[in-house]
Amino acid sequence: MKVKCKEVILELSSYLDGALDSSLQAELEQHLLRCTDCRLVVDTTRQTIHIFCNAEPVPLPEEVRQRLHAALHERFRQRAKLL
Amino acid sequence: MSATDPKPLASKVVRSDEAALVSAAKAGDVSAFEELVNRYETKIFRLGMNITQNREDAEDVMQDAFLKSYQNLNRFQGDSRFYTWLVRIAINEALMKLRKRRPNQFSLDEPVAGEGEPVFHELKDWGPSPEQRFAQTELNEILSRVIGELEPIYRVVFLLRDVEEISTEETAQILGISVAAVKSRLLRARLQLREKLDKYFRGSQSQ
Numbered sequence: 001m002k003v004k005c006k007e008v009i010l011e012l013s014s015y016l017d018g019a020l021d022s023s024l025q026a027e028l029e030q031h032l033l034r035c036t037d038c039r040l041v042v043d044t045t046r047q048t049i050h051i052f053c054n055a056e057p058v059p060l061p062e063e064v065r066q067r068l069h070a071a072l073h074e075r076f077r078q079r080a081k082l083l
Numbered sequence: 084m085s086a087t088d089p090k091p092l093a094s095k096v097v098r099s100d101e102a103a104l105v106s107a108a109k110a111g112d113v114s115a116f117e118e119l120v121n122r123y124e125t126k127i128f129r130l131g132m133n134i135t136q137n138r139e140d141a142e143d144v145m146q147d148a149f150l151k152s153y154q155n156l157n158r159f160q161g162d163s164r165f166y167t168w169l170v171r172i173a174i175n176e177a178l179m180k181l182r183k184r185r186p187n188q189f190s191l192d193e194p195v196a197g198e199g200e201p202v203f204h205e206l207k208d209w210g211p212s213p214e215q216r217f218a219q220t221e222l223n224e225i226l227s228r229v230i231g232e233l234e235p236i237y238r239v240v241f242l243l244r245d246v247e248e249i250s251t252e253e254t255a256q257i258l259g260i261s262v263a264a265v266k267s268r269l270l271r272a273r274l275q276l277r278e279k280l281d282k283y284f285r286g287s288q289s290q
Contacts, residue, residue, distance in 0.1 A: 075153060
């Protein structure tokens with residue numbers, strides 16, 4: 001990658017978070033119009049974040065949930081005794 | 084510890100209002116606290132799994148996080164969302180698990196220079212919605228595998244910033260590192276995950 005491409009990578013997070021100032025953002029977007037490699041890195045990094053954010057949570061196993069609530073109820077009882 | 088199913092408690096507080104649930108719980112309404120637990124238990128378990136990569140540890144993390152948050156509820160001042168506070172407790176529990184499991188390997192310090200530098204192999208498009216080409220369970224396995232392959236210092240920052248949507252400043256505070264370190268680690272984490280997912284998603288449009 002050229003030096004300019006390295007700069008794009010350095011600013012990638014800020015760009016994806018919408019945290020770049022407008023002139024730098026415009027400059028970066030101009031570069032993306034011309035550079036297929038950088039565009040692919042930006043697109044696939046954006047997709048990476050999206051995929052993790054939108055992943056269905058692994059279901060909480062029922063027995064794990066039951067043990068959590070049993071422990072909580074025990075704590076509630078202990079607290080009630082103290083009051 | 085009993086594994087019998089405790090009867091769910093019905094809170095009088097409207098489910099959608101987190102602040103009201105916290106206030107009611109502080110005033111002694113245990114059903115309100117249980118509503119908070121019901122709301123966040125799956126997310127906190129997932130967070131524990133993602134950080135520790137171990138189901139037993141994740142269960143401990145989740146249980147300790149809820150019990151400690153209940154124990155210390157009166158110290159919660161409402162400066163942040165209750166969920167953010169809960170995540171903070173869970174992260175501390177999870178980091179303790181990692182330190183205990185790998186005392187000589189686990190560190191939140193900067194890695195040696197060059198480590199974690201992004202590598203770009205021949206770049207290729209993933210096509211639209213690559214995740215839709217995998218069954219949910221298969222996709223979950225891939226995500227769990229690739230996040231588990233990240234160094235903890237990158238894994239934790241990515242989970243806090245991108246999955247839990249905790250601010251950069253708060254992430255820095257939780258981990259005891261600088262804002263600049265959070266930003267550079269987040270960039271590396273995102274690029275490393277991109278590279279790892281690329282193995283699964285690149286050129287799979289035709290499958």
